[in-house]
Amino acid sequence: MSLRAxxxxxxxxxxxxxxxxxxxxxxxxxxxxxxxxxxxxCGKSTxxxxxxxxxxxxxxxxxxxxxxxxxxxxxxxxxxxxxxxxFVFQAFHLLADLTAAExxxxxxxxxxxxxxxxxxxxxxxxxxxxxxxxxxxxxxSGGEQQRVAVARALANRPAVVLAxxxxxxxxxxxxxxxxxxxRRFNREQGQTTVVASHDxxxxxxxxxxxxxxxxxxx
Amino acid sequence: MILPYALRGVRKHAxxxxxxxxxxxxxxxxxxxxxxxxxxxxxAFVARVPPVPLPAPAVAFYATGGAGYAAQRMPTSLGQQLxxxxxxxxxxxxxxQVSAPTWLxxxxxxxxxxxxxxxxxxxxxxxxxxxxxxxxxxxxxxxRGSLPLAGKLYAGVDPPPGAAWVLRPGTGTAAxxxxxxxxxxxxxxxxxxxxxxxxxxVADTFLLSLLRRRRQLGIARALGWETGQVAAWLLLEAAxxxxxxxxxGALLAEAVAPxxxxxxxxxxxxxxxxxxxxxxxxxxxxxxxxxxxxxxVSDLLR
Ligand SMILES: Nc1ncnc2c1ncn2[C@@H]1O[C@H](COP(=O)(O)OP(=O)(O)OP(=O)(O)O)[C@@H](O)[C@H]1O
Ligand SMILES: [Mg+2]
Numbered sequence: 001m002s003l004r005a006x007x008x009x010x011x012x013x014x015x016x017x018x019x020x021x022x023x024x025x026x027x028x029x030x031x032x033x034x035x036x037x038x039x040x041x042c043g044k045s046t047x048x049x050x051x052x053x054x055x056x057x058x059x060x061x062x063x064x065x066x067x068x069x070x071x072x073x074x075x076x077x078x079x080x081x082x083x084x085x086x087f088v089f090q091a092f093h094l095l096a097d098l099t100a101a102e103x104x105x106x107x108x109x110x111x112x113x114x115x116x117x118x119x120x121x122x123x124x125x126x127x128x129x130x131x132x133x134x135x136x137x138x139x140x141s142g143g144e145q146q147r148v149a150v151a152r153a154l155a156n157r158p159a160v161v162l163a164x165x166x167x168x169x170x171x172x173x174x175x176x177x178x179x180x181x182x183r184r185f186n187r188e189q190g191q192t193t194v195v196a197s198h199d200x201x202x203x204x205x206x207x208x209x210x211x212x213x214x215x216x217x218x
Numbered sequence: 219m220i221l222p223y224a225l226r227g228v229r230k231h232a233x234x235x236x237x238x239x240x241x242x243x244x245x246x247x248x249x250x251x252x253x254x255x256x257x258x259x260x261x262a263f264v265a266r267v268p269p270v271p272l273p274a275p276a277v278a279f280y281a282t283g284g285a286g287y288a289a290q291r292m293p294t295s296l297g298q299q300l301x302x303x304x305x306x307x308x309x310x311x312x313x314x315q316v317s318a319p320t321w322l323x324x325x326x327x328x329x330x331x332x333x334x335x336x337x338x339x340x341x342x343x344x345x346x347x348x349x350x351x352x353x354x355x356x357x358x359x360x361x362r363g364s365l366p367l368a369g370k371l372y373a374g375v376d377p378p379p380g381a382a383w384v385l386r387p388g389t390g391t392a393a394x395x396x397x398x399x400x401x402x403x404x405x406x407x408x409x410x411x412x413x414x415x416x417x418x419x420v421a422d423t424f425l426l427s428l429l430r431r432r433r434q435l436g437i438a439r440a441l442g443w444e445t446g447q448v449a450a451w452l453l454l455e456a457a458x459x460x461x462x463x464x465x466x467g468a469l470l471a472e473a474v475a476p477x478x479x480x481x482x483x484x485x486x487x488x489x490x491x492x493x494x495x496x497x498x499x500x501x502x503x504x505x506x507x508x509x510x511x512x513x514x515v516s517d518l519l520r
Contacts, residue, residue, distance in 0.1 A: 078443060152441070
């Protein structure tokens with residue numbers, strides 16, 4: 001599914017106001033893999049949050065296919081996130097009380113998919129963690145946790161995957177693994193993938209790079 | 219779908235909860251022991267009063283326990299009003315006399331001057347008083363000061379040893395029982411007070427855990443949980459803790475009450491517990507729901 005931002009502007013009302021995004025228009029074609037980069041504070045996280053419906057733009061529009069999503073109600077947004085968007089975060093954000101398999105199965109259960117556990121195990125197998133299914137996040141390394149997070153993001157076969165600095169907390173080796181995973185899923189399953197990062201490994205790879213500076217597209 | 223996650227939470231918070239339950243249990247036990255001590259003091263007090271010959275009792279009202287001291291020490295909102303209203307004051311009875319609230323006098327068809335038996339000893343009903351609270355207790359005045367005859371008031375003909383009797387020949391037992399069956403004693407008030415404090419404690423812990431788990435809630439929202447589902451999750455978790463609390467509390471009470479000479483918890487006590495807990499839950503759930511709605515998912519994840 002294509003993902004489109006039109007004149008996105010985000011102003012945070014603190015102090016005199018921070019313009020985190022300034023009229024950003026960008027088109028992510030279906031199945032594309034885009035790296036969003038730029039110096040710290042340039043608005044990468046803000047862009048991804050708004051694209052994924054985690055917050056709303058001050059001005060501008062977000063389109064997912066033919067659907068305008070920035071105006072959806074909270075309930076519809078939640079269902080959109082559940083069914084169509086997969087998130088990967090810098091801090092992994094696994095649920096600490098749940099095992100790896102339960103973390104991956106959670107979105108499946110929420111969406112009332114049958115055989116949630118079987119599919120979760122299959123996904124863990126695909127990210128190379130078949131043996132760690134019943135381990136809790138604190139029993140896993142950072143790289144392993146992030147792979148669980150990738151598996152969870154892909155559980156409901158989303159049309160869009162948004163990853164905010166997925167390698168930011170990882171050593172270069174685990175980071176490379178995670179990037180390889182995201183690329184592989186993008187290639188094999190065609191999710192429109194947007195990755196915010198300043199990881200040189202990621203930037204060196206072929207593919208589209210979107211550079212932001214002070215909330216604008218360079 | 220939500221229930222399993224709520225159960226996880228209950229399991230995870232069981233530690234904090236056990237601590238809280240322990241504190242509450244210790245307070246209840248202390249209160250119970252105190253009440254037990256006061257109860258025997260009352261019995262000893264009553265025993266010193268000389269007996270008066272009386273006709274055989276036809277109807278007996280009796281009070282178990284004896285919580286006068288605790289009742290007088292209770293905060294205004296719980297018991298003081300009751301005791302102050304119940305104190306005979308200037309029109310009160312002298313040594314060896316009993317005064318009773320009007321509802322009791324009416325229910326038992328008593329008149330001032332009628333003979334009453336307290337703790338196996340006889341007195342005359344010297345005065346009546348209007349209690350601002352329906353369930354005020356009869357007051358026994360022996361020498362200096364006065365003591366409410368605490369505990370639950372029952373109608374019956376077979377009071378336990380040490381119970382106080384209020385007699386009125388020729389009155390039917392059944393009518394009296396209907397009037398007096400659901401009277402609450404200061405003991406219940408103390409326990410209810412402790413329960414309220416415990417409930418507030420749980421509500422507080424719950425709010426705290428909410429703030430601590432802000433990120434967890436953010437993750438759930440990012441993954442597609444709706445605000446209502448998250449709130450239901452939290453509420454179920456709190457309800458689970460509360461249920462656990464009621465069970466643990468009832469078991470503790472069952473264990474502690476006989477040792478302290480208190481009545482065992484009955485269905486009415488469970489009802490009170492349920493009411494308190496529901497109120498605490500309602501209190502605890504409203505704030506987080508509003509709190510959640512006021513925040514974007516990004517806010518929660520930050
Ligand atoms: N909730 C907020 N309230 C106020 N200002 C914010 C908020 N979130 C972000 N900002 C500001 O918006 C700007 C863009 O922030 P953003 O997090 O999108 O940057 P970023 O490119 O992701 O940076 P980094 O590489 O450090 O993660 C920054 O100046 C930041 O201080
Ligand atoms: Mg960022």
